Amino acid sequence: MKKNPLKVVIIGAGSSYTPELIEGMLARKNEMTISELWLVDIDDGWHKAMTIKSLTERMVKHAGVDMKIHLTKDRQQALKNADFICSQFRVGCLEGRIRDETISLKHGMIGQETNGLGGFANACRTIPVALEICREIEQLCPKAWLLNFTNPSGMVTEAILKQTNVNVVGLCNVPVTMQKGAAKIIGCNEDELVMQIAGLNHLVWATEIIHDGENKLPQVLDAVLAGDNSMVPQNIPAFGWPTKLVRDIGLIPCAYLRYYYQSQDMLDDEVIEMKEHKLGCRAEVVKDIERKLFEIYENPQLNVKPKELELRGGQYYSEAACELMSAIHNDKRTIMHVNTRNNGAIAGLPDDCAVEVSSIITSAGPKPLNVAPLPVDVLRLIQLMKEFETLTVKAAIDGDFSAALRALVLNPIVPTGKILEKALEETIMANSCYMPQFSSLIQELKKNN
Amino acid sequence: MKKNPLKVVIIGAGSSYTPELIEGMLARKNEMTISELWLVDIDDGWHKAMTIKSLTERMVKHAGVDMKIHLTKDRQQALKNADFICSQFRVGCLEGRIRDETISLKHGMIGQETNGLGGFANACRTIPVALEICREIEQLCPKAWLLNFTNPSGMVTEAILKQTNVNVVGLCNVPVTMQKGAAKIIGCNEDELVMQIAGLNHLVWATEIIHDGENKLPQVLDAVLAGDNSMVPQNIPAFGWPTKLVRDIGLIPCAYLRYYYQSQDMLDDEVIEMKEHKLGCRAEVVKDIERKLFEIYENPQLNVKPKELELRGGQYYSEAACELMSAIHNDKRTIMHVNTRNNGAIAGLPDDCAVEVSSIITSAGPKPLNVAPLPVDVLRLIQLMKEFETLTVKAAIDGDFSAALRALVLNPIVPTGKILEKALEETIMANSCYMPQFSSLIQELKKNN
């Protein structure tokens, strides 16, 4: 079947990750013809976005591809008749993340972008904007596919699935990294493996790694427990798992499972890191990396993705996103690991929630593989965290403080009681301009202070 | 990866279907190298098996393939280190099926090879033999794949899954035919479709037919309800569905759903057919076709599969079987429709039962796609019939008359009460030499008469 040339939109184009995406699109120039690429950003990100636009134009030219690059603040113009939309914006920029993590740590809680109090705050800033974009997609390009890698990716995807009719797929580089790492450990090409993963975004396990007719998961797990960090994203420092625990579970946990299996260690590390780094916590580190990256991007000689970007931690996002675009466009039926509607794939979770599961990608989007019954303790943790996500999404949409408390009380990395209410109020106040849904609470709190 | 040449075994090689299988293997000579093909049969089928052996040798020679053909009654010799085993034997031959259908019709019941009282009888004759073969496979070639198309394929597969460690996949030409028919209706190549099916063997619905980014099932359903019979196997005469019923359900039923949606019509047709045909019921017709086919096979000039075989009704079995062999051998990851362990693919059924579902075929066998929630009435029928199957398998293994009654009482095409007990006893007596598991009941019944 002959395919039409594509119109692709990147929302939050000023992100330092964008060159990854461009590289991925250019690498697939023979699989899909992108005639128009629209870069969208807002005033806050405009300077960065212009830098990205120039770099993109140089990269496109260098690749000898005929693709028109637009940069605009007019999102609706960009979305009109789009085929694919990549969403990678960050409401409140890195400052928001820094604030979240600082408040968490101040109250003795783990600070994290997609989990705990920080994940909650991020969801509350982000979900209303994501839904606003989706309302526009429903009007302007209802058949388009939205590839979301805006964090917290799982909860954003869930909100969109439940509240809109948009064709959305949530993406993450964590399972991609796991598959590449497993291939490295086995000593084969990545595409020789059928790796199945299951869980939620940042709460995912590899459940089977088929190679040459056999499930090689046990031997990969041996390597992982012996200290092989190949399956861990590069932005996470090397670490060791609690061997007896993980071996007994018998699945390979993604790196973020450390927040559940090694919660005290993670908290201790964060406290030390905050003290040692002048810059403060992880978010500060990221901000510093970002600044340096943009200095590199501004080099007018640069016409490919610079190597330094790989240190940023999000490598393989682009690969996942561009491969997904091509797989849908070309009905490739490759197996990818995505966030999509559960529909029974993981038994014990609601049909209408978002799960992160291995799926074949067809021209009509992802079709999840069935997930065989999980160990009960693994399932229980997934069920618990899914309810955290569901209540967080509710709080993020309705500005429901009680739902927020119910969410956070369930989350195992969040201490509960007076300190939680205090830290939650502080978080909402610190984000007052990004969380209009909580306006009546904010006014009440202002009055009381 | 370099692949070793394969040893393939066909059990029940004297079947008139065998030339289909041979054709399928020869058509895939570039995908898989079969160095040894072992044809196995018993005394009863020996004459036919010798005819098949000769024809096979002529076909192999004509195709210019280097494949050694063995014919033996020594099953264990054949199984030793086999890679793939095709199981297509029929215990009690066609005479068994004829007896089953005659007894059913005599008592006013639908006579059918895989359902109702006939299906029960067939299961009781077949499952003990299938399990005996599987015990040998566990010893002689534990890593081999058993491709079962011995009927009743769903129950045989379930028995093997529950009782043995054999790698088994159950096959049927019904979903293959549905996919080919849907492609014809849409006007595209079969492989441009992602059709998903779900249910049990001979109790299956197409739930989605993706083509070019859209679910074309509604338009295919329109064609089917307007009388297009493309999705119906050729051995089933053209027929029309109850339009309002099927449109409202919104899925495309396989042809065998007529036994549930048009039970009285099916019974009436069978009664008429029995009266009109001198030969009696469908099984008699099949026997006649068989006789003619073997006359053709014996022609020493014949060195390809004869066209007449297609009238026999099982076309596409070979395609399914050979494609499955190649898909496993080559880790093709194509989507096929197979009988395999449920494991949650269809919510509401036990994890350990056999279901017929669309699966991707890997080097480690089928991995089912998740089945999105089915309409409740469809699910209820599947659940009911799965319990019929489970109890039938129990009766077939243990010779449990009470389990047999419990099975048949659930089956909607079986009238219950005195007539059922009578017909069931008559069936067991008529099969006394093939159902040793019921020996104590048989002796008791003999004594009472």
Added chain:
Amino acid sequence: MKKNPLKVVIIGAGSSYTPELIEGMLARKNEMTISELWLVDIDDGWHKAMTIKSLTERMVKHAGVDMKIHLTKDRQQALKNADFICSQFRVGCLEGRIRDETISLKHGMIGQETNGLGGFANACRTIPVALEICREIEQLCPKAWLLNFTNPSGMVTEAILKQTNVNVVGLCNVPVTMQKGAAKIIGCNEDELVMQIAGLNHLVWATEIIHDGENKLPQVLDAVLAGDNSMVPQNIPAFGWPTKLVRDIGLIPCAYLRYYYQSQDMLDDEVIEMKEHKLGCRAEVVKDIERKLFEIYENPQLNVKPKELELRGGQYYSEAACELMSAIHNDKRTIMHVNTRNNGAIAGLPDDCAVEVSSIITSAGPKPLNVAPLPVDVLRLIQLMKEFETLTVKAAIDGDFSAALRALVLNPIVPTGKILEKALEETIMANSCYMPQFSSLIQELKKNN
């Protein structure tokens, strides 16, 4: 706690059963003070209702009770501030039932008042009227309890539960009879037993019969299978169960399970009965009994419930209804067998459906006992029939012919195919004045004929 005197309403007061109800109320004069009893009926039943009113006044006077009796056609006046409403009306009178059963038998189907095509027709006549009454209850006496024994009691209760806010409990004399029979078999008082039943109305099994610290169900089952008919309502002729089947299931089926376990026998019996009786089928027999009962009721000397009423078949309805009234009024916490919202009592059925289960009766109505997991074949039959009921209720409310077909196709006592569509259309046409919800279909059918 001091209790107010009660206002009780009987809808369909002209029923021959009413004297049972009156007797039950008078027998509980020390437990509950009924100051007003409102008898409601329509023109069609007016003559009978007047007979009932006179008899009631004589019975009340004879019992020395101070209860005011009103007879009215003004249902709203009667309902105003009522405490309890007994619903026992019959839309289309016995003629409707006779028509249903005649049409069914004519097409070779079992004719039955609460199941199959007859049950479907009954539901379609009755549910719209029941919902109309409930709308009035919501307005005029929202806290009242509606005790429904209008058939088909299970489906009427389900419709009310799903569509209204009325406090409804569905009643049936079948489980009451089973408990009395079990006590007789064991040789103890009825209230010494804790018998648990579970299922749907007319599709119910006793699952446990506790007496003196032990489950006596096995010995009761032995007696039942040996021919003891104590657990069978008197209007059902003595019969024997298929022993091996029922013993293996291990629960005690209610008499109506014969329609599933002995379907052909039931049909054969009905055909014979129809031929032998001049009066035709069961409904005709009932009509004859009714006529004779009213002759007795008209006797001005009669001031108690006449013995002849017990032959009518509904004995113990009154006991169930009056005991339920008293149990709610007095917060008795006795265990009764009622139709109420499932809410998980029977796992595998929707929370919001009606089930027939043993419940403790509190001042806030029935609280079901948990039902331990049922044998799978029993559960499958319940699930199937619940979906028949759900689709029937949908058809009855919306006049949805497709839902009707989907319902009936699931029902194991209904043959499917052309004959079903024909019989269904004939049934709707024969009931055209009672099924306004099907008016567009009726017009269409009239045009075509």
Added chain:
Amino acid sequence: MKKNPLKVVIIGAGSSYTPELIEGMLARKNEMTISELWLVDIDDGWHKAMTIKSLTERMVKHAGVDMKIHLTKDRQQALKNADFICSQFRVGCLEGRIRDETISLKHGMIGQETNGLGGFANACRTIPVALEICREIEQLCPKAWLLNFTNPSGMVTEAILKQTNVNVVGLCNVPVTMQKGAAKIIGCNEDELVMQIAGLNHLVWATEIIHDGENKLPQVLDAVLAGDNSMVPQNIPAFGWPTKLVRDIGLIPCAYLRYYYQSQDMLDDEVIEMKEHKLGCRAEVVKDIERKLFEIYENPQLNVKPKELELRGGQYYSEAACELMSAIHNDKRTIMHVNTRNNGAIAGLPDDCAVEVSSIITSAGPKPLNVAPLPVDVLRLIQLMKEFETLTVKAAIDGDFSAALRALVLNPIVPTGKILEKALEETIMANSCYMPQFSSLIQELKKNN
């Protein structure tokens, strides 16, 4: 029915709670005739047990009851033909509990007798002994009822349910206290309420409080959130709930839910308490109370239960235990709140696990009321903690260190990582003489140190 006189056994008779039990039995002298009461204890508790025996004899005499009191170390003699066994032993005495809580607090974890690391240790000490007793019961009095209030009551009951055939019911004074408190808040007698509770031992919510035809739970919840502590056991100091959180959940949590809803506050309080009390943590306080109680018990004038016992914290245990005995003995069918086999009462938990639910008590033991669907976050917490319990029971029986880690990692009040493994090893070493199941681990750890 005439009842035989009963033989009752108390295991761990030297407990300071025993006089409560005796009082309860004497108060029910007209409901059940106890002819023999056997007090069982071991050497460690012998002195206390003798004190209890004397006090019991004085109480029995004072009550004018003819009951023979035996004190023995020969458990088997005591169990022979017993009717009821009350189990209230404590392996390792209070010292064990003190050690548990000290180790927990040292590592920054909440110290608690039935939850977290302390609950785990308690389970590992207790379950093997409980199972040993049950093996004797199976032999010596297989029809007896074991009323277990040995902590951790839920896990001990679960172990017995899964591993033995003993008729066991687990008891706790928490729900009893809730019911009494609710009655006080409403201003009625306790038995005028039908309160339903659901969850696990020490993880239970009141879900409905019926009084006079209405669910009064909302008004009781208002009172609780306004600071009414009537529903909290007396040994727990008055406290306030996080109002917005609990009101939004809409159920009334038992006091132990503070460990989940106010985890940091509980930990902070414990740390402060440990510092302030010379005696250390809660267990030390209890030990002090115990000492004082026994001084009182030794007073030869004392012939009733002394008031001071009520401060001990377990009040109403005796009431629950004796009422349960009488309810079973007399087939009372009263509603009690007990730990028993789930069997589907709480959907989403395994059938074979122990749950704490409101049940009617028959002569054959408790029959749970169905639990209507719980709020999802409540269910998720129950499911999580049930899996903690299941894995803890596994570890306690098999001495499985990996299962222990998997259990504790799930528990929300336990921090994970290096500190957990360290604290767990320390706990096992400190209990080495009470945890023979971990002997190989203990030897390994000894070798490494």
